Amino acid sequence: MNTMRTVLLMTLLTLVLVGAGGALGGQGGALFALIMAGVMNLGSYWFSDKIVIKMYRGQEVQSGQLYEVVSELCQHNNLTMPKVYVLPQSTPNAFATGRNPQHAVVAATQGIMQILSREELKGVMGHELAHVQNRDILIGSIAATFAGAISYLAHMAQWAMIFGGRDNEDRNPLAMIGMMILAPIAAMLVQMAISRSREYGADEKGARFAGNPHYLASALRKLELANKRAPMTQVNEATAHMFIVSPLSGKNMANLFSTHPAVEERIRRLESMQL
Numbered sequence: 001m002n003t004m005r006t007v008l009l010m011t012l013l014t015l016v017l018v019g020a021g022g023a024l025g026g027q028g029g030a031l032f033a034l035i036m037a038g039v040m041n042l043g044s045y046w047f048s049d050k051i052v053i054k055m056y057r058g059q060e061v062q063s064g065q066l067y068e069v070v071s072e073l074c075q076h077n078n079l080t081m082p083k084v085y086v087l088p089q090s091t092p093n094a095f096a097t098g099r100n101p102q103h104a105v106v107a108a109t110q111g112i113m114q115i116l117s118r119e120e121l122k123g124v125m126g127h128e129l130a131h132v133q134n135r136d137i138l139i140g141s142i143a144a145t146f147a148g149a150i151s152y153l154a155h156m157a158q159w160a161m162i163f164g165g166r167d168n169e170d171r172n173p174l175a176m177i178g179m180m181i182l183a184p185i186a187a188m189l190v191q192m193a194i195s196r197s198r199e200y201g202a203d204e205k206g207a208r209f210a211g212n213p214h215y216l217a218s219a220l221r222k223l224e225l226a227n228k229r230a231p232m233t234q235v236n237e238a239t240a241h242m243f244i245v246s247p248l249s250g251k252n253m254a255n256l257f258s259t260h261p262a263v264e265e266r267i268r269r270l271e272s273m274q275l
Contacts, residue, residue, distance in 0.1 A: 049083070049098040049105040052239055058085035058107050066108055069118065070125050077209050079129055082106050091232040092116070092223055095242040096128035097137055104132040109232075115222050123215030124223075127206030127244055134205065136198045140241065143194045147187040154180040195241045195259040203266055207273055217270040220245065224263040 060083055061067050067084045074081045082096070082104035092112035098104035106128045113121065131137070207213035223245045232247035240248050241259035 049103060052095070052097050052242065053085055053105060053107065055236060055239065056087045056089065056107070058087045060084065061086050065118065065121070066113060066125075069122050070106055070129070073122065073126055073129055073209055076211075077129075079133065079209075080104070082129070082132060086110060089232055091230055091247065092226045093232060093243045093245060093247055094124050094128055095239075095244065096131040097242060098132065099137060100135070101132050106132070111226070112223070115226060116219055119210075119212070119215045120219035120222065123206065123210045123212070123217075123219045124244055125206075126208075126210035127202050127216055129209055130202040130205035131198070134198065134201055136202065139198060140195060143191045147184075147191040150187040151184045154184050192241075192259050196261045199261055199266070200269065203270055204273065207270055208275060211275070213270040213273040213275065217267045220263050220267055220270075 062084070064086075066086060070084050071081060073079065080101040082098065082101070083106075085105060085107040087107055087109045089109040090111040092109055092115050094106070094108040094112055096104060096106045106125060108121075108124070112124065116124065203216060207216050210216060227245055227247060235247045237248065240246055245263060246258060246260045
């Protein structure tokens, strides 16, 4: 179900790009914008493990409870062992990154190990390993490329309207302005919907990896409460979607504009699972 939803959302994002390309920049403009966005996001995708870990000052560990839990999950589910990092932040949270299972990283903050039991930590790490196995970093990078291309098109159209040109003479200025405003918003909403869909998929597969969906459900309750009480400071908003619960959850964001599904719904789905 989540896979089909992602395919439909990616198709919708493609249609938005094609429509915006035709209205704002033509085929040539759309292709140029797509290439530019692709170059930027390819670099981010390829080096995501190094970039994000350095951003949050992660330290690799090869022993301790976090490493042992990840190793146990990988052995039990026949998964490739990723690198394991601990982040110095006190707010409990975790994420996974890396371009494929052979270059994957799972990371958790110091705070997460202070409030979760071993079983709950197992549920969280199962979720992160599911992101790796589902290639969610790749899917997110493709969605970001399409959304970025649409934003480029809107900027190109803005400059074209300012400086004029033959291509603008036959176009309705109000329609152009409307497209410049609406197309990036539509792309952003679809991109966020894709991110939410992938979270549901990681919850389901992660629960199976851990062997009990209640482990993750219990962990999500604690993580949501802790992040509302004391959200993570100095968070790069471009990486917020990677965490298991939004590190920005202290800010009241409408579900439509959130990269994460409502925790209550995630818990409801997990508790209704039967393995």
